[in-house]
Amino acid sequence: RRQHSILLKNGREMSLKLYFSLHSSSPQNAKLPNILIAQQSSGDRKTTPADEFSPLAEKFNRRLLLGVGSSSVLAVGANFGGITSFLLGLSPDLGRNLKLDVVYPIGGYSRCIDMVEGFEFIYPSTWVGDQTLLYRAAEKTEREISLDPPPARNSRRKYVNEPVVAFGPPGSTGELNVSVIVSPVSPTFS
Helix, strand or coil, rough: EEEEEECCCCCEEEEEEEEEEEECHCCCCHCCCEEEEEEEEHHHHHCCCHHHHHHHHHHHHHHHHHHHHHHHHHHHHHHHHHHHHHHHHHHHHHHCCCCHCCCCCCEEEEEECCCCCCEEEECCCCCCEEEHHHHHHHHHHHHHHCCCCCCCCCCCCCCCCCCCCCEEHHHHHHCCCCCEECCCCCCCCC
């Protein structure tokens, strides 16, 4: 697309926009380009380019604000670059009281909560969960899946000498870890 200007006899300038089309409907005209000429007189213009683009500028500002706002919310929600942990670290007591350290590490520590078994503890956020427990839980769930509806009440685990959860540093052999074993207490225990 090219634009040329010509000066008319009455002193007004007219711009010509040439549009070339290399596609032709008939094979004999395939070598000759089709030319469409559009005329626009600059003297007919009553508004300035700034006036023409001001509605677009308002939309751009609104879209820019919406884009920056939504990406900021996404970055905080996803803890992108640790920004949420950093912000919660500015007031760690508030984050811990709201139990946000279950999702976002605060001050280098995360929280593990199990409401069914009734325990809660914090552990270093660099530690990872024990995969063996995860695999055993997945296998147990597969065995227990049935088409029957679940029981109406929440039942606690039966007595098992196996940890409910376990965390430790990555790559270790288990010499340093934290784990929770839930078992019944004897009625005669004091």
